[in-house]
Amino acid sequence: MNIPTMSEMSGAKALMTSLEKEGVDIVFGLPGGANLPIYDALVDANFRHVLVRHEQSAAHMADGYARIKRKAGVCLATSGPGATNLVTGIATAYADSSPLVAITGQVPLNMIGKDAFQETDIIGVANPCTKYAFQPRFATEIPEVVKKSFYIAESGRPGPVLIDIPKDVQQDVTDIQFPDLIKVRGYKPVVDPDLSNVGKAVELLVSAQRPIIMAGGGVILSGAFSELQAIAELIMAPVVTTFKGKGAFPENHPLAMGPIGMHGHAEANRIILEADCILAVGARFSDRSVGRFDEFGKGMNIIHLDIDPAEIGKNKSVDIAIVGDVKSALRTMVKMLSKMSIKTSSENPWLKRRKELIDYFSQNMKDYPREMTARKALKKLRELLPAESIVTTEVGQCQMWTSLHFDVISPGTFFSSTGLGTMGFGFPASIGAKAARPDVHVVDVAGDGSFNMTENSLAVSVLENLPVIVFLLNNDMLGMVAQWQRTFYDRRYMGVHQKSCPDYVKIAEAYGANGLSVQSMDELEKAIKSALRTEVATVIDIKIDPEEDVYPFVAPGTGLKDMITGA
Amino acid sequence: MVENKPGVLFRITNLFRARNFNIESITVGTTEKPDLSRMTITTRIDEAILDQLVKQLRKLIDIVEVEVLDINNTVYRELALIKIRAKDFTNRNEIINFANVFRANILDIGKESVTVEVIGTPDKIDQIKNQIKQYDILEMPRTGVSALSRGE
Numbered sequence: 001m002n003i004p005t006m007s008e009m010s011g012a013k014a015l016m017t018s019l020e021k022e023g024v025d026i027v028f029g030l031p032g033g034a035n036l037p038i039y040d041a042l043v044d045a046n047f048r049h050v051l052v053r054h055e056q057s058a059a060h061m062a063d064g065y066a067r068i069k070r071k072a073g074v075c076l077a078t079s080g081p082g083a084t085n086l087v088t089g090i091a092t093a094y095a096d097s098s099p100l101v102a103i104t105g106q107v108p109l110n111m112i113g114k115d116a117f118q119e120t121d122i123i124g125v126a127n128p129c130t131k132y133a134f135q136p137r138f139a140t141e142i143p144e145v146v147k148k149s150f151y152i153a154e155s156g157r158p159g160p161v162l163i164d165i166p167k168d169v170q171q172d173v174t175d176i177q178f179p180d181l182i183k184v185r186g187y188k189p190v191v192d193p194d195l196s197n198v199g200k201a202v203e204l205l206v207s208a209q210r211p212i213i214m215a216g217g218g219v220i221l222s223g224a225f226s227e228l229q230a231i232a233e234l235i236m237a238p239v240v241t242t243f244k245g246k247g248a249f250p251e252n253h254p255l256a257m258g259p260i261g262m263h264g265h266a267e268a269n270r271i272i273l274e275a276d277c278i279l280a281v282g283a284r285f286s287d288r289s290v291g292r293f294d295e296f297g298k299g300m301n302i303i304h305l306d307i308d309p310a311e312i313g314k315n316k317s318v319d320i321a322i323v324g325d326v327k328s329a330l331r332t333m334v335k336m337l338s339k340m341s342i343k344t345s346s347e348n349p350w351l352k353r354r355k356e357l358i359d360y361f362s363q364n365m366k367d368y369p370r371e372m373t374a375r376k377a378l379k380k381l382r383e384l385l386p387a388e389s390i391v392t393t394e395v396g397q398c399q400m401w402t403s404l405h406f407d408v409i410s411p412g413t414f415f416s417s418t419g420l421g422t423m424g425f426g427f428p429a430s431i432g433a434k435a436a437r438p439d440v441h442v443v444d445v446a447g448d449g450s451f452n453m454t455e456n457s458l459a460v461s462v463l464e465n466l467p468v469i470v471f472l473l474n475n476d477m478l479g480m481v482a483q484w485q486r487t488f489y490d491r492r493y494m495g496v497h498q499k500s501c502p503d504y505v506k507i508a509e510a511y512g513a514n515g516l517s518v519q520s521m522d523e524l525e526k527a528i529k530s531a532l533r534t535e536v537a538t539v540i541d542i543k544i545d546p547e548e549d550v551y552p553f554v555a556p557g558t559g560l561k562d563m564i565t566g567a
Numbered sequence: 568m569v570e571n572k573p574g575v576l577f578r579i580t581n582l583f584r585a586r587n588f589n590i591e592s593i594t595v596g597t598t599e600k601p602d603l604s605r606m607t608i609t610t611r612i613d614e615a616i617l618d619q620l621v622k623q624l625r626k627l628i629d630i631v632e633v634e635v636l637d638i639n640n641t642v643y644r645e646l647a648l649i650k651i652r653a654k655d656f657t658n659r660n661e662i663i664n665f666a667n668v669f670r671a672n673i674l675d676i677g678k679e680s681v682t683v684e685v686i687g688t689p690d691k692i693d694q695i696k697n698q699i700k701q702y703d704i705l706e707m708p709r710t711g712v713s714a715l716s717r718g719e
Contacts, residue, residue: 127578128585132628152628186570186631310622313615 011139012041012170018146028058032078035105037170053456057428059089064432067415072099072153080118091129093160095419099153100160108168131159139172156189157308193324201303208277211237217244218282218326225411227330234337240268242289244418247408261289263400266361266552269560277301282326285315295559366566378405389441394426394450396480400550402445424453430468442468449478458511461537469531470539475546508539568632571604575629592711643714650682652703
């Protein structure tokens with residue numbers, strides 16, 4: 001029997017103790033009127049607080065931390081505008097199934113509903129983009145609410161949870177119990193996969209002539225890297241990933257094909273059309289990955305493995321569905337496959353076809369004839385950056401170029417805002433990632449448009465000694481919008497020009513970071529090497545041509561077969 | 568079956584809105600268990616969408632259990648109150664006779680109106696509404712459907 005421990009303390013102090021019990025070592029936040037008791041209790045807490053300059057960045061930092069640490073990140077904000085500023089970050093984490101616990105202050109209970117100063121119904125606002133939202137009404141509820149929040153955020157398909165605590169509930173001093181066990185009656189995440197379906201899936205895979213594996217973000221979330229590699233090697237299946245799954249499989253592996261999708265690798269988009277059996281692992285068949293739902297996978301057997309039952313059949317009906325934790329399902333498949341004798345020959349026509357497609361598209365892709373291009377810059381970055389470094393991106397062309405031209409070698413070292421596509425995500429998220437792994441280099445591949453949105457996080461990077469490298473592909477444009485206006489709107493540009501404002505080197509210097517302007521490949525090499533040596537954040541401002549497009553391109557509403565290579 | 572606490576109805580209806588599902592009727596009430604409410608939702612959708620709807624509902628943490636009721640194996644009832652204009656004695660008597668034929672209860676007789684109560688399947692209530700249209704319907708609230716699966 002567990003004898004509960006009791007002691008008299010405030011709700012805010014109970015919150016700190018509860019967070020400590022969850023093993024929290026860092027929180028990202030910004031104080032205000034309605035969370036002052038929480039900040040007062042933080043003074044004596046045994047974990048680190050990182051002060052941000054805007055709450056959106058606090059949520060992104062906690063998200064970046066969570067994606068690398070694979071446990072919930074924590075962010076704090078006050079009521080009203082503090083809470084609503086978090087929402088973009090919460091929605092980003094929700095779209096990418098990232099575990100996040102967001103804690104907001106709220107006006108006192110007796111002021112709720114009175115349109116009080118800095119009051120907002122954040123529970124209502126956050127409802128569509130959280131797994132759950134709590135509003136404890138008594139200080140005694142706080143330990144249980146915190147424990148439930150971490151459980152819900154981290155288990156099953158992970159996601160953000162909000163805890164909105166009225167100020168008087170933070171202040172109340174009372175006897176507080178800390179439960180060891182909690183139960184959430186209506187929450188039953190599936191973990192163990194259905195074994196009979198796993199057996200059927202294995203049979204189908206073994207009998208396939210042209211099997212392919214499509215690895216999604218679920219592989220990264222469950223850390224099923226070695227299992228994925230083992231299964232690919234056992235059935236000799238080429239591995240494509242979704243964009244969220246980029247880095248689930250080493251991209252220098254002889255079976256790797258890179259990401260599919262709107263700006264996927266041409267050879268990946270092509271080979272998946274020629275397969276006769278797809279094993280989709282922790283992927284949700286998003287429109288950005290598969291193009292048209294009705295065309296994708298026609299005439300092929302699709303096996304879908306996912307932890308979220310609601311993803312089965314949501315966008316694509318499949319032949320075999322396995323609901324459960326990706327890692328444990330793959331492990332079972334590997335065990336079953338190892339016992340079978342699978343004939344593999346070096347003359348495998350399917351692997352020959354893989355090689356043929358890679359060779360063909362390496363010759364037949366549009367090249368942009370300039371000394372300095374995004375492609376060349378990213379290849380240079382890959383060459384100089386240690387394999388275990390963590391890379392994230394902003395959103396837009398910079399993101400898609402990274403998907404295309406930067407190979408992730410060490411699994412789980414890449415992430416990006418792939419679902420919500422949040423500009424301004426990458427830089428604060430990279431700071432969160434650095435907090436999770438201070439021993440490795442962290443790079444944010446940025447565009448000027450996105451970086452501009454959260455560049456004030458330079459203050460956090462510098463003051464909190466969380467140095468990251470901002471690899472700024474600066475085309476002085478909202479480049480992806482400009483590319484669409486070029487392609488679909490007859491070059492009628494509207495709202496895309498940044499007009500060389502601001503000067504990013506000066507911005508970096510103003511915050512006490514390093515700013516390096518780069519015009520040539522030589523300068524770039526020197527700048528990367530210098531950034532890797534310095535102990536402070538570095539912004540490498542790389543001037544690229546505004547007309548450099550991202551290819552290949554699967555236009556919205558079309559299928560992967562309609563891919564434009566630009567050549 | 569859902570948790571009997573504030574905000575639950577909001578979460579459920581918000582899911583219908585956000586995912587583009589249509590609600591035809593919704594009823595909520597307490598059950599034999601004090602901490603659980605029962606919500607009965609009627610909707611007209613095809614099998615594939617129903618499957619997706621049920622899965623999305625199951626993900627809601629406040630929902631303890633989701634059951635799809637097959638219309639052929641379910642007892643279900645709806646209640647409607649109908650206030651009808653009745654200007655004079657003859658008119659009132661006609662309405663009272665009409666109500667008796669349809670086994671509707673008279674709840675209130677006023678100077679210028681009669682209010683009747685009808686309990687039945689939604690189809691039966693639709694049918695009565697059509698029949699009674701010849702009179703002047705002043706107000707007609709309906710409760711939505713409450714349902715239980717038939718016993719073994």
